Amino acid sequence: MSRREHKTMSAETGKRAAITIDFKAIGPFVALVVLFILGTAINEAFLSSGNLSNIFTRSSFIGIIAVGATFVITAGGIDLSVGSMAAFIAGAMIVVMNGLVQTLGTGIETVLIGIVVSILLGIGAGAVNGLVSTRGKIEAFIVTLGTMGLYRSLVTYMADGGTLSLDFAIRGTYRPVYYGDVFGIPMPVLVFLGVAIAGYVLLNMTPFGRKCFAIGSNEQVALYSAINVDRIKTLTYIIQGLCVSIATIIYVPRLGSASSSTGVLWELEAIAAVIIGGTMLKGGYGRIWGTVVGALMLTTIGNILNLTDAISNYLNGAVQGLIIIVAVFLQRGDWRRKKN
Amino acid sequence: MTDRATSPAGGGQTRKLRLSGQGICKSFGPAQVLHDISIDLYSGEVHALLGENGAGKSTLVKILAGYHQPTSGQLQLDGQPTRFATSDAGEKAGVILIHQELNLAEQLTVEENIFLGRELTRGWFLDKAAMRAETRTLLDRLQCDISPDARIRDLAVSDRQMVEIAKALSKNADILILDEPTAVLTGREVEILFGLIRRLRTQGVAILYISHKLDEIKAIADRVTVLRDGRHVATRAVADISKDDMARLMVGRDIAQMFPDRVADATTPVVLSVRDISVPGRVYNAGFDLHRGEVLGFAGIVGAGRTALMEAIIGLRVRSGGTIARNGTDISITSLSDAKKYGIAYLTKDRKGRGLLLNMDMRPNLTLLALEKFGSPLIDRKAEEAALETAIEAFDIRAANRKTRVGDFSGGNQQKLLLAKVMETDPDIVIIDEPTRGIDIGTKSQIYHFIGDLTAQGKSVILLSSEMPEMLGLSDRIAVMAAGRITGILSGDDRTEHEIMRYATGISDKNGASPL
Amino acid sequence: MKKNMKQLLGVTVALGLGLVATSAMAADKIKIGVSIPAATHGWAGGLNWHAQEAEKDLEKAYPDLDFIIVTAKNPTEQANDLEDLVSVQNIDALVILPFESDPLTIPVQQVKEAGKFITVVDRGLSQPGIEDVYVAGNNSALGAQAGEYLKKRLDGKGKIVVLRGLPTTVDDERVEAFNASIKGSDIEVLDMKYANWNRDDGYEVMQDFLSRFPKIDAVWAQDDDIALGVIEAIKQADRTDEMFVIGGGGMKDIIKRVKDGDKLTPIDVLYPPAMIATAMGITALKFETKAAVEGRYILGATTVTPENADKFYFPDSPY
Secondary structure (H helix, E strand, C coil), rough: CCCCHHHHHHHHHHHHHHHHHHHHHHHHHHHHHHHHHHHHCCCHHHHCHHHHHHHHHHHHHHHHHHHHHHHHHHHHCCCCCCCHHHHHHHHHHHHHHHHHHHHCCCHHHHHHHHHHHHHHHHHHHHHHHHHHHHHHCHHHHHHHHHHHHHHHHHHHCCCCCCCECCCCCEEEEEEHHHHCCEEEHHHHHHHHHHHHHHHHHHHHHHHHHHHHHHHHHHHHHCCCCCCCCHHHHHHHHHHHHHHHHHHHHHHHHHHHHECCCCCCCCHHHHHHHHHCCCCCCCCCCCCHHHHHHHHHHHHHHHHHHHCCCCHHHHHHHHHHHHHHHHHHHHHHHHHHHHCC | HHHHHHHCCCCCCCEEEEEEEEEEEEEEEEEEEEEEEEEECCCCCCEEEEEECCCCCHHHHHHCCCCCCCEEEEEEECCCEEEECCCCHHHHHHHHCCCCCCCCCCCCCCCCCCCCCCCCCCCEEEEHHHHHHHHHHHHHCCCCCCCCCCHHHHHHHHHHHHHHHHHHHHHCHHHHHHHEEEEEEHHHHHHHHHHHHHHHHHHCCCEEECCCCCHHHHHCEEEEEEECEEEEEECCCCCCCCHHHHHHEEEECCCCCCCCCCCCCCCCCEEEEEEEEEEEEEEEEEEEEEEEECEEEEEECCCCCCCHHHHHHCCCCECCCCCCECCCCCCCCCCHHHHHHHCCECCCCHHHHHHCCCCCCHHHHHHHHHHHCCCCCCCCCHHHHHHHHHHHHHHHHHHCCCCCHHHHHCCHHHHHHHHHHHHHHCCCEEEEECCCCCCCHHHHHHHHHHHHHHHHHHCEHHHECCCCHHHHCCEEEEEEEEEEEEEEEHHHHHHHHHHHHHHHHHCCCCCCCCCC | HHHHHHHHHHHHHHHHCCCHHHHHHCCEEEEEEEEECCCCHHHHHHHHHHHHHHHHHHHHCCCCCCEEEECCCCCCHHHHHHHHHCCCCCCEEEEECCCCHHHHHHHHHHHHHHCCEEECCCCCCCCCCCCCEEEEEHHHHHHHHHHHHHHCCCCCCEHHHHHHHHCCCHHHHHHHHHHHHHHHCCEEEEEEEEECHHHHHHHHHHHHHHHHCCCCCCCCCCCCHHHHHHHHHHHHHHCHHHCCCEECCCCCCHHHHCCCCCCCCCCCCEEECCCHHHHHHHHHHHHHHCCCCCEEECCCCCCCCCCCHHCCCCCCCCC
16 A cells, blocks of 8 residues: 555545544533423523532532542443442541641641541542452452442441531631632532543543553453553542542532431442443443533433422432433444444 | 366265355445355365455355345255245254354353253253263264363363364254364364364265365365455366465465565574573473574464463563573563563464454554553654554555454454554564464465564564464474473474474473473 | 240250350340331431430449340341341340331231330331330421421411422321421422432532522421531522521431521421430330330420520430
8 A cells, every 4th residue: 555545544534533533422412402401491590500500510529529430430440439438538527627626726727637638538548449459359349339338337437327517617717618619610610620621631641541441441451561450450449539539528518517328329420420421331431521421411410300390209210210321322322323 | 257167076976066156246235245156065075265354255154154145146055046044044954154253152061062052851851861962972973082061161172163063063064164163273183173074074064164274275175266355266176276376366466475585593692591481380491592683483282381481471470480581681570561671572362352452443552562652641642643654554554444443453454453563662572472363365474574574673583373384484493392391492404394293292302301 | 934934045045056155144134126227317327326325324224134226227127137136136125116117017016926025116017006115206296397387487478398308108297297287378389309318419409499499488398407408508599588497307406506596497396316215215114113114105296496495405416
């Protein structure tokens, strides 16, 4: 094949590739737009700036956690412990900050130490999940199912079965982390955006991200490509832990409390957001922006159901389930067409 | 073309026309892959179907066995027009296709596999005695000594193939289609298979044997039909056609030189020196030297420990004891990254399972092993594209589309991409394990010349191969392994198939009972 | 006679299981099994805390009593617990707060048939006559009192929203009684949504109510966990002057607000998790006194106001 033929071929394929990539990537976005149109049709209050701000802010917790989950799932793993981990970290933060109020007072230092504790715990908990599953050669499903119960019990124990409440004296200092805004954009949304951008760069533009894809699509190939599979996988769990800790840092000032019911089922919502966004559950392919849209979709469905009384409360779960299945079906159907 | 009229070789009166395809055309969507192909299968005859990858062999046999329907043209069974709506219909008529990838349940026993889905019963219960008896009869007919109780996962590949054939016979197949059956077999296993095929022929079975290995066709087939680009090129009696002619018909041009011209030079310095390496249960006290610009072949039957030895050298396997020296200095390799650092690269023989990410396109595959070269912290996509451009040209990788999944590539193009991937690390020593498995003859020759070019650039190659011609055609010296030990290193005129087999089977052993 | 039987059984169990010292000692004590839901939300957390406190107090007061508390995450698990209490622990009496009435009626009946003394707390069983003592919480009263207060406070006229718990009988009883009490007035229920007795859900559901309805006079949250989420949502929307919130249960945070005269939470309706302690105490009396301990003890749903809040404020309780 001559050089010129190569050139024309790659130009053509380049053009075709651009079209398919666009088509693939907009799948979840289209679904979200459809949901927004539906929401507006049901109640015009849906599009009010207050409601939109609520949706984006609320999506932040699951969204940030789901960005982490995108790494884990792309590399072929799974983390079921994130909901309990969030509850545990929130509880630990509250205990630490309440304790520090006595000595350090109610200044910014107390909050900063709480945040550092959160980050250390997140990284530590992620490292435990990662190391036990890789070094111990135990399926991540089992390891994280175990730590899920562990963290949940720990927070219940710390709270004596009740609720841990943040000292009212410190709440004022910490409050802006959730309720504050910059140019009208709520803090949680800004943090979410920051995490998503960082996640996108890391997953799509660095050797680390490429290795996650490789491990998720075929661990053997990764091994034979001089990739330290155990290390990369452990790192994905650490990223997941870090994301949980960031989500917790903005969660705690919202209600100032943590209990055994904090973060229940967040793991499933995070995984659902990741899959709705187009990441493959069996690994090998991940998309951060899809995950972001997936998290927004989940929140939006709940929001729309709250804005109408047209659907029986008893059927909320059914509506949510159906929308999720339809969204993923549409997205996958598009994949198949492209292949043929 | 008059070749169609060629009558079956031998012409014994027991041979009668069983299955024929006439004017078969097949299109998938807009792409026509078969153009007006006719083929006749006679009882008691081995008919070879020859062609390069992509010539249409697999599509044609799938039509003959009922997996696909022809777009036009028809099948005739015993002179009557017929139509197999499904592969089941084909099986009922006695036509069975044995796939290249065997279809056996790994966890079940031989007996359970043979009767899978059509178990014999007595009342509501399985009739184990009857199944056992019939399995015995079948295996006896094949003269093979596999136990009916053996689990498939414990059997060698050749034995699995026996089971697959026994299963076909148990369905009363008298038209047997074997799709590249030797692709996964070693030399000795091929001989066992050929013995079986010859016995089946005398029993009056019509056999269609698909291959692109000319030696095999010469050895086993009575007639050969050659396909090229979906068209019928020729049908000849094998006795009347030379291997060169077959190759020419298949490739459509002369393959001037299968192997590169190389001048062996034993005086170059040693670049890799391996001493006393063992892998528990696999390799015992192996040692050898590799010279600059040399191709060192490693021969042996499957399971002799060649791959285990290489994987121990590059840090993918835990080894016990021994030393590795690079240019005279002892080095420590505990991971593939270490091997990479010392300029040693390894091409796995399992390109689909260990070599390439089949669900991705070429770019990430090409750069995966040498990612750090393409940027840190961020990957430089432009550099990747440029590398891909260069690799496509240098290794003549033919892909319709840059975005095509590598899994959809032909075996030859996958192998070239894998070669390109490994060369991205710019190694001085390349270990190549089975470089041409399942690859057509044209691409094979290309790969041989790549290997020749490497040595010309002063790089050294270790070649593991089960194919004698390439082992003899490429290697300067040949190390032979048997049962985990290097039994001899042959050079010069000792490099003959006969000598290799003597060492590979342990008849000769230079290292004697006390290794080195 | 009965005591002999018990000793005999104790010995048999000790021999059979090969447990020597501890079982033999424990066999001398009267064992009371306490089966309650696990601490999966605030109110149940309070329940667990009160059960443990009562265990400590009662075992100190009556050294011959041994309370065994088991917690379950769902009705199936609770039924299994009952079997274990009878067959392994060989209890003399059972105090149970059933997860759900229907699925646990038969299992409790079987405990009764094994000759144990039964105290049922909060939720009644589906068949009458199984229990010896019934310490009933009053879900209907909780709903009715909240409704009555609303009617009075709003002068029988206004727009309200309701946050429900989980779809269970407890929730249904509360809401039915609430609806009955505001019937005939001009109070309009704008919408009801489930908030799953969860603070986060209370916050989010209330946020959406606030986007949807420009004018809300009052919120019936029927549970203090939900109420806390609701309060934060109202504060965030800066609509604290527009409405007030009625919770339920008696969580210390809410009682404190009531005590401090917070305009947003003028009252709270008690549904005290301490009822488990009451039930355990009554059961203990059965074995410690000659008095006939039988019948129904229905706890009222007390309305907590700034005036009486002090009496119901337990800063040490987790609830």
